[in-house]
Structures are given as C-alpha cells and as structure tokens.
Amino acid sequence: MAILSRRRFLQIGSGAGLAAAVSSAAPGAGWADLLGPAAPGDRIETVPTYCDLCFWKCGAIAYKKNGRLWKLEGNPADPLSRGRLCPRGTGGVGTHYDPDRLTAPLVRRRDRGDEEWVEVTWDEALAHVADKLRALAREHGPESLAFFSHGIGGNFLKHTFKAFGTPNLVAPSYAQCRGPRDIGFQLTFGEEVGTPERTDIANARCLVLLGSHLGENMHNSQVQEFADAVGSGATVIVADPRFSVAASKAKHYLPVKPGTDLALLLAWMNVLVTEELYDRELIEAHGFGFDSFRAEIALRTPEWAYPITTIDPETIRETAREMARHRPATLVHPGRHVTWYGDDAQRSRAVALLNALLGSWGRRGGFYYPASLPIPKYAGYPDYPKSARGPVDNPDGRYPFADLGLTNGIRAATLSGEPYPIKAWFVYATNLLQAMPSQEETIRAIQKLDLLVVVDTHPSEIAGWADVVLPESVYLERHDDLNTEPFRRPFVSLRQPVVEPPADQKPNWWIARELAGRLGLEAFYPWRDVEEYLDARLSGAGLSLAEMKRRGVFEGAAQPLYFDDGVPEEFPTPTGKIELWSPQLAEKGFDPVPRYTPHQEPPPGAFRLLFGRAPVHTFSRTQTNPLLAEAMPENEIWVNADVARRLGLASGRRVRLRNQDGVLSDPIAVKATERIRTDCVYLVHGFGHTAKGLRRARGRGASDAQLVTRYAVDPLMGATGMNVNFVTLEEA
Amino acid sequence: MARFGMVIDTLRCVGCMDCVIACKTENEVPEGFCRDWITTEVRGRFPTLTMEIRSERCNHCDRPPCVTCCPTGASHVEDFGSLVLIDHELCIGCKACLASCPYDARFVHPDGYADKCTFCVHRVRKGEAPACVAVCPTRCMHFGDLDDPQSEVSKLLASRRSHTLHPEAGTRPRIHFLT
Numbered sequence: 001m002a003i004l005s006r007r008r009f010l011q012i013g014s015g016a017g018l019a020a021a022v023s024s025a026a027p028g029a030g031w032a033d034l035l036g037p038a039a040p041g042d043r044i045e046t047v048p049t050y051c052d053l054c055f056w057k058c059g060a061i062a063y064k065k066n067g068r069l070w071k072l073e074g075n076p077a078d079p080l081s082r083g084r085l086c087p088r089g090t091g092g093v094g095t096h097y098d099p100d101r102l103t104a105p106l107v108r109r110r111d112r113g114d115e116e117w118v119e120v121t122w123d124e125a126l127a128h129v130a131d132k133l134r135a136l137a138r139e140h141g142p143e144s145l146a147f148f149s150h151g152i153g154g155n156f157l158k159h160t161f162k163a164f165g166t167p168n169l170v171a172p173s174y175a176q177c178r179g180p181r182d183i184g185f186q187l188t189f190g191e192e193v194g195t196p197e198r199t200d201i202a203n204a205r206c207l208v209l210l211g212s213h214l215g216e217n218m219h220n221s222q223v224q225e226f227a228d229a230v231g232s233g234a235t236v237i238v239a240d241p242r243f244s245v246a247a248s249k250a251k252h253y254l255p256v257k258p259g260t261d262l263a264l265l266l267a268w269m270n271v272l273v274t275e276e277l278y279d280r281e282l283i284e285a286h287g288f289g290f291d292s293f294r295a296e297i298a299l300r301t302p303e304w305a306y307p308i309t310t311i312d313p314e315t316i317r318e319t320a321r322e323m324a325r326h327r328p329a330t331l332v333h334p335g336r337h338v339t340w341y342g343d344d345a346q347r348s349r350a351v352a353l354l355n356a357l358l359g360s361w362g363r364r365g366g367f368y369y370p371a372s373l374p375i376p377k378y379a380g381y382p383d384y385p386k387s388a389r390g391p392v393d394n395p396d397g398r399y400p401f402a403d404l405g406l407t408n409g410i411r412a413a414t415l416s417g418e419p420y421p422i423k424a425w426f427v428y429a430t431n432l433l434q435a436m437p438s439q440e441e442t443i444r445a446i447q448k449l450d451l452l453v454v455v456d457t458h459p460s461e462i463a464g465w466a467d468v469v470l471p472e473s474v475y476l477e478r479h480d481d482l483n484t485e486p487f488r489r490p491f492v493s494l495r496q497p498v499v500e501p502p503a504d505q506k507p508n509w510w511i512a513r514e515l516a517g518r519l520g521l522e523a524f525y526p527w528r529d530v531e532e533y534l535d536a537r538l539s540g541a542g543l544s545l546a547e548m549k550r551r552g553v554f555e556g557a558a559q560p561l562y563f564d565d566g567v568p569e570e571f572p573t574p575t576g577k578i579e580l581w582s583p584q585l586a587e588k589g590f591d592p593v594p595r596y597t598p599h600q601e602p603p604p605g606a607f608r609l610l611f612g613r614a615p616v617h618t619f620s621r622t623q624t625n626p627l628l629a630e631a632m633p634e635n636e637i638w639v640n641a642d643v644a645r646r647l648g649l650a651s652g653r654r655v656r657l658r659n660q661d662g663v664l665s666d667p668i669a670v671k672a673t674e675r676i677r678t679d680c681v682y683l684v685h686g687f688g689h690t691a692k693g694l695r696r697a698r699g700r701g702a703s704d705a706q707l708v709t710r711y712a713v714d715p716l717m718g719a720t721g722m723n724v725n726f727v728t729l730e731e732a
Numbered sequence: 733m734a735r736f737g738m739v740i741d742t743l744r745c746v747g748c749m750d751c752v753i754a755c756k757t758e759n760e761v762p763e764g765f766c767r768d769w770i771t772t773e774v775r776g777r778f779p780t781l782t783m784e785i786r787s788e789r790c791n792h793c794d795r796p797p798c799v800t801c802c803p804t805g806a807s808h809v810e811d812f813g814s815l816v817l818i819d820h821e822l823c824i825g826c827k828a829c830l831a832s833c834p835y836d837a838r839f840v841h842p843d844g845y846a847d848k849c850t851f852c853v854h855r856v857r858k859g860e861a862p863a864c865v866a867v868c869p870t871r872c873m874h875f876g877d878l879d880d881p882q883s884e885v886s887k888l889l890a891s892r893r894s895h896t897l898h899p900e901a902g903t904r905p906r907i908h909f910l911t
C-alpha cells in the first residue's frame with residue numbers, strides 16, 4: 001500500500017529554496033495577498049479568454065480582484081472546458097506571477113549556451129535580427145531561415161516568415177508527437193484524427209487505450225468524457241506496461257510488453273476476423289482489399305502474439321470479443337503522443353484498421369465528424385512570394401507520406417548543408433532541446449547557424465543557446481488568433497489580455513508585425529492593431545469583437561456528427577474506400593497490411609526508458625509555475641517494486657540513469673511501485689531542467705530528453721520514435 | 733439546520749489535483765500548505781492491482797475531536813451547515829487540534845492560527861459549491877445536505893457502496909467515498 005500523504009506533499013512543497021524563491025515572486029505583494037476569498041468591498045472583474053497551458057485551448061474566465069489577477073475558472077459557454085479547466089488551466093494564474101519569467105530582450109554576450117546576456121531594447125533586438133535576416137537572404141536566399149513553433153501563438157510569426165519567403169516552417173507536434181497517428185488514419189480512412197481528437201469518448205460503451213494515459217494526460221474534454229464513460233459503466237480495456245490511472249478504471253488491464261502493441265492489435269483483428277465478429281456490412285460496402293487483408297491477418301493468431309506481447313491468448317480473445325460485443329460504440333483510442341518505436345504510422349494504421357473492423361468510424365461512441373466555424377481568413381493580405389526552392393526537411397520525398405514539415409529534417413539539413421544551407425533558426429514557444437531526440441545533434445546544428453532567435457516566456461534550455469532572446473507576454477496578457485478548431489459543434493473563442501505584462505514582455509503579434517516592418521514587409525500588415533485584425537475576421541462571419549470580448553466563446557449551429565445523422569459515408573482515400581489492404585503503401589514498397597517487426601531488447605540489467613505525462617504539467621514549460629511546481633516539483637523514476645528490492649533501492653532514494661551511450665542523467669528519486677513491469681522504467685517528461693534562469697525548476701528531477709540519444713525514424717513519414725533507449729540505475 | 737457533507741466518486745476521480753490547485757487560488761492558502769490533497773492507495777501485486785484515488789480534506793465531523801479539545805473555543809461547529817470552522821481571532825496556535833485530527837487535515841498558518849478546509853463557506857453562503865467541487869473536470873465530487881433525503885448527496889449515498897475514512901476513530905466523518 002502506497003499512500004501519498006499530505007504530509008509528503010507539504011514536505012516536497014515547502015522544500016528548501018522553494019520558499020525563498022517565492023518570497024521574491026511578485027514584488028510588493030505576498031502570494032497570499034493576491035489570492036484568498038474576496039472580502040466585502042473588493043472590486044471583482046471577470047474577463048473571458050482561452051487557456052494556453054496546453055494546446056487544447058479551453059475557454060476560461062479570468063477573475064481579477066482589485067485589478068490583480070486572482071483566479072481562473074472554466075467558461076461555462078465553452079464546449080471544450082464545459083465550465084471546468086484542468087489543473088494546469090486552474091494553475092494558469094501562476095504563469096503571470098512566475099518570478100522566473102524573461103523580462104527584457106537579450107543578446108548573447110559570450111559563447112552560445114553560456115547563458116550570458118546583455119539586456120537590450122526591443123528596437124535594438126529587432127533591428128539586429130532584421131539586419132541579420134536581410135544579410136542571410138541576400139547571401140543564401142530567404143529559404144535559409146527555418147521557423148520552429150508550437151501552438152496558435154505562432155500564427156503571426158509564421159505569416160511574417162511566409163512573407164519573407166521561406167517554406168521551412170515546422171513544429172515538433174508533428175514528427176515528435178501526433179504525426180504518425182494522423183498518417184495511419186489517413187492511409188486507412190482518408191481522414192486524420194486531428195485536434196481536438198474526434199473521439200466520441202462520452203458515448204463509447206467500450207474504450208480501448210494503448211499506452212494512452214487519460215487522466216494523467218489531461219486534455220480536458222477527453223478526461224471529462226472519460227469520467228462520463230466510466231461513470232456510465234463503459235467497459236475500459238487498457239494495454240500499457242504501466243498500471244496507469246486509466247488502468248485502475250479498466251475491466252481488463254493488459255500489461256503488454258513495451259514495443260509490442262502492434263502484435264497485440266494484429267491478434268485482436270485476427271480474432272474479430274476469424275470469429276466473424278467484425279462489422280461485415282460496413283466492410284462489404286466500404287472496405288478495400290478485405291480478402292488480402294484477411295489472408296495476412298489469419299497468420300496473426302493470439303498464440304502467435306502471446307510470446308511477443310506476454311498477453312495470454314485467452315485474454316486476447318476475451319478482450320476482442322468484448323470489443324465486438326459493444327461495436328460500433330467501441331472506440332480504440334488513437335492516442336496523441338505516438339512517436340515510440342519508428343513503426344508508429346503502421347501501428348496507428350493498425351489502430352485505424354481495428355476501428356474499421358469494429359465499425360466505429362463515423363458512429364456514435366466511435367469517431368464523430370467534427371466541424372469548425374467558417375471564420376474567413378483576413379482578406380487584406382498580399383500573396384506570399386513563391387519560394388525559389390522547396391522545403392529541405394524531406395529531400396526527394398524520402399518519407400513519402402509526410403504531409404507536414406519535419407523538425408528533424410530541418411536539423412539534418414542544417415547539419416549537412418544539403419539540399420541547401422539553413423543558416424538561421426527562429427524558434428517560437430518550443431523548447432527544442434527537450435522536445436527533440438538527440439540533444440547532441442540539435443546543439444551541433446545550432447553551432448552551424450549564423451543566427452538563432454528564440455521567442456519564449458522563460459529562459460528555457462533552447463533560449464540558452466540563442467543569439468537573441470525575445471521575451472513574450474503570457475497568454476493572460478495578450479491577444480492571439482481566434483480559436484476555431486473543429487469540434488462537436490463549431491465554435492470560435494477569443495484570447496484577450498486580462499492583465500498587463502509585469503515588465504517589457506511583448507505579444508507575439510506585435511513581435512511579428514514589428515519584425516515584418518523592419519524586413520520591408522509592411523504590406524503584409526495592413527492592420528495597425530491586432531484588434532483590428534480580429535474584428536475584421538469576426539465581422540466576416542457576422543460576429544463582432546465587441547461581443548466576443550464579453551462572451552469569449554460563440555457556438556455555431558449543431559452539425560450532423562455520425563453517419564446515422566446524415567454524414568455521407570465517404571472515404572477520401574485514392575480508392576474511395578476504407579483501405580484494409582493499402583495500394584498506396586504497396587506502391588511505395590511498404591507493408592500493405594501492417595506487420596510486426598521485433599524491436600531491440602534492453603541488454604541484460606538494463607530497462608527500457610518510457611516517458612509520459614502528469615496532470616499538472618505541460619511539456620517542459622510549466623515547471624517554474626509556482627502553483628504547478630508546488631503540486632509536482634519534480635519527477636520520479638518508476639521502478640518495479642521487486643526490481644527495486646533486488647537493486648536495494650527504496651522509494652525516495654536518489655539515483656542517476658545511465659543510457660546505452662553512457663549519458664548520465666541528473667539525480668532523480670526512485671518510486672518503487674507495483675504499478676510497472678520489470679523490463680522498463682518510467683518518468684514524467686519535462687523535468688530535469690538545466691537552464692540557469694529556471695531557478696525553481698533547475699536540478700529538479702531528470703530529463704528523458706537528455707537520455708533519448710537514439711531514435712528510430714518512421715520510414716513512412718519521418719517521425720522520430722523515442723522509446724528505443726535503455727538505462728541502468730546508479731547511486732546518485 | 734443543514735448538515736453539509738461531500739460524496740466523492742472514486743471511480744470517476746483521476747487524481748489530477750485540480751481540486752488542490754483551485755482551493756489554493758480560491759482561498760488564502762500560503763505556499764507550502766494545502767487544505768485538500770490526493771491520496772492514492774494501491775493494493776495487490778503487479779499486474780493484479782486495484783487503486784483507489786481520493787480527494788481528501790477536513791471531514792467536518794459530526795463528532796469533531798478538534799472542537800472538543802480546543803482550549804479557547806476557536807474551533808467550533810458553526811450553525812450554518814454544521815461546518816467545523818476556526819475563529820482565527822480566538823486561536824492561540826496551540827496545535828491541540830492538529831494532534832487530535834485523525835485525518836491530518838489541519839496545519840498552522842504562518843500567521844499563527846490553525847487552518848484547514850472550510851468547505852468554502854464563503855461560496856456556500858452564496859449558494860455556490862466549494863471551489864474543489866466546482867472545478868473538478870471529472871465531476872466526481874458532490875456537495876450538499878446529508879440530512880435532506882432529497883439532496884443529490886443523500887441520493888448518491890443511498891444508491892451506491894461507499895466508505896468513510898477512519899470510521900474507527902468515532903468522529904462520524906461527513907465525507908463519503910463512493911466505490
């Protein structure tokens with residue numbers, strides 16, 4: 001029995017250094033003075049906006065007390081939050097008060113990575129960047145600039161760089177996260193899963209999760225719906241090497257061996273096909289290549305999968321039958337962060353195929369058809385210039401199914417100078433050193449650059465390597481573009497400033513427009529102020545900024561969600577069918593039906609390194625937030641209890657992890673637990689910061705990114721599988 | 733007189749700590765302290781495990797030892813909802829109540845008085861749910877009058893299996909966990 005007691009929370013939360021750091025938090029005001037229930041006479045104001053603690057973009061209501069930010073609640077009118085934010089969203093208050101924020105533009109003083117700076121004015125910083133970019137464009141062409149970004153905040157900068165003339169625009173959310181999933185589904189149904197995921201969890205009668213740890217992974221709507229599904233008695237099946245929170249809600253927990261999920265998926269399909277439990281009507285009407293698919297899948301019996309997955313054949317059969325019993329309301333969740341082993345697009349395709357057999361696509365309790373509100377783009381922009389040269393990230397279409405830019409492809413081109421040199425990186429809101437595998441390659445690529453500019457709210461690790469750092473205001477202090485992500489009902493939501501930035505931080509739209517001005521691209525910013533831009537877009541849809549400022553969210557009319565409501569049964573693949581056997585893959589020389597290939601095993605005495613998420617943090621960007629850091633100040637390394645006993649490691653003991661290439665992590669506390677297999681260890685991503693300026697987070701826990709020196713590139717679409725590293729544990 | 737309590741559905745709870753963070757921003761909870769917290773109880777051997785996740789706090793007990801042992805009357809049972817509250821002015825910070833509470837629900841505030849969950853009495857008086865209940869993304873928490881058979885909490889208790897914490901302590905806690 002392991003009890004995480006409040007005493008322990010206090011002990012961690014009030015650790016030495018933390019209290020000291022906090023007292024300097026908000027000059028002139030103690031934390032507690034800012035919070036606390038409103039007293040009579042307090043002036044309370046509310047401002048609707050949408051959250052930026054992750055990319056889910058939930059509608060929120062910010063409360064101010066006597067002019068200062070007090071608390072954040074969900075906007076009841078918002079379909080994503082349904083009036084309730086996740087813990088990160090609630091703790092978003094801390095982003096504004098975080099004492100570790102960047103406050104002024106910085107220019108590098110010494111060597112890259114030394115984190116030694118001179119503070120400069122915005123004018124100096126932007127003039128410097130613009131001069132450099134113009135010189136680079138003259139010498140190497142505008143394509144020699146690559147832009148890396150994460151999230152909606154990158155929209156305006158992307159606009160500036162398209163106007164500048166580079167096609168090299170990338171985001172780690174593709175090749176380091178969800179890209180393979182979307183390709184796997186596109187190859188099968190002709191459509192991707194998208195974001196927010198079009199999963200109808202709320203109505204699922206059977207939910208299957210493979211490694212996807214909803215509840216620890218807090219994408220708000222999904223977790224709300226997961227609780228609804230559990231509450232209404234849906235059957236949950238979880239396959240995970242770790243007994244996740246979701247596993248604790250499951251009727252069937254399958255402790256699958258890491259790296260073998262594909263074999264399990266194939267065996268499940270084998271049962272559905274051989275026992276004729278699949279959706280025959282759908283497959284006959286819309287399936288392509290079922291006979292060839294059946295012939296291949298016939299080989300993948302539960303007995304075949306048993307020694308691979310360690311899941312016994314009876315359990316595989318029983319769970320497959322359970323899925324069939326509830327179809328089409330059986331949802332095999334496609335996951336989100338799926339870059340695990342380098343065969344991720346094929347594994348995701350297997351997930352899509354299993355859903356196809358269950359008939360869940362386009363069905364209630366499966367995958368619905370989302371819609372976004374048709375808000376027109378801003379009309380007054382000139383055409384972007386045509387780039388003379390195409391993007392560098394996927395030369396000769398090496399990864400034939402990549403449909404977005406590859407960060408790792410840009411990095412490779414920067415290192416090789418082929419097909420043409422990349423001389424500048426402009427990085428917005430993504431800590432590439434924590435997001436991409438092989439920090440060593442990233443740093444080597446940076447050393448080849450003439451210019452690295454980082455826009456961030458914090459002095460992150462990637463900012464530490466920059467030549468120029470531009471401090472951005474946090475979401476509570478700025479506007480951003482409109483959120484019109486496709487969802488159940490189309491909607492639009494507005495981000496607007498709640499409070500002023502505490503120092504000389506600027507919003508991304510301002511940075512993008514000022515930079516464009518200095519690059520001679522004024523014509524691309526006909527609007528003077530972002531409100532003018534937002535109002536123009538909104539009025540194009542018959543809405544107004546004034547009204548959106550009051551409401552925060554506007555929902556359009558309900559659209560049909562399922563085939564049964566009148567969504568046409570169309571599958572925009574080349575054959576117009578659900579491609580069970582894929583001609584597209586066959587043509588390019590790939591397996592037309594996914595096949596399991598064994599992955600390298602950990603050497604004796606070593607463990608596979610797995611990583612995931614915790615509910616109170618997002619990536620590596622929230623660890624200095626005072627509220628969230630207090631809730632979880634550092635990560636732990638999960639080690640199976642028996643293994644820990646054998647190694648003489650009790651919970652709390654500090655160890656270092658050494659990977660197969662000799663890289664040694666920072667010290668991390670052991671969590672000896674029954675909740676994980678013996679052949680792997682697990683930690684939460686985003687900790688183990690090394691940047692000097694991240695005072696609250698630095699030296700707390702270990703970084704998986706540091707240990708991911710190896711990665712397996714997906715031959716279909718170029719994503720980087722990262723669960724291919726092995727570690728041993730050493731006394732810290 | 734109402735007898736406020738909570739019914740928390742452990743099947744829905746994912747232990748995300750939203751309740752903890754919402755309490756901290758809503759109330760005057762200084763850095764390093766919390767009025768509610770998450771407990772995770774794992775039983776069994778891998779892979780045959782069960783896990784109960786609970787959002788815990790002061791139980792506003794029917795028989796509160798913290799009130800009985802308080803030398804100054806600072807810890808008291810409020811007429812409004814039978815809440816167990818602390819009068820900061822009367823509290824001398826002697827910690828007798830901290831020792832008497834079987835749930836470890838109390839701490840000494842840096843300003844010198846004993847502090848703990850109030851069931852967000854300031855919100856409840858306005859007809860709102862406590863912050864932790866209102867924020868919970870899994871909607872696992874319910875608040876209401878345990879004496880009213882028509883209240884949501886009473887109905888939930890009647891319809892599901894539940895347990896309380898440390899029933900052996902004889903405090904008659906008013907937070908019930910559905911299992």
Ligand code: SF4
Binds near residue numbers: 051085086219220
């Ligand atoms: S899921 Fe949480 S962090 Fe993400 S946008 Fe919603 S409230 Fe914010």
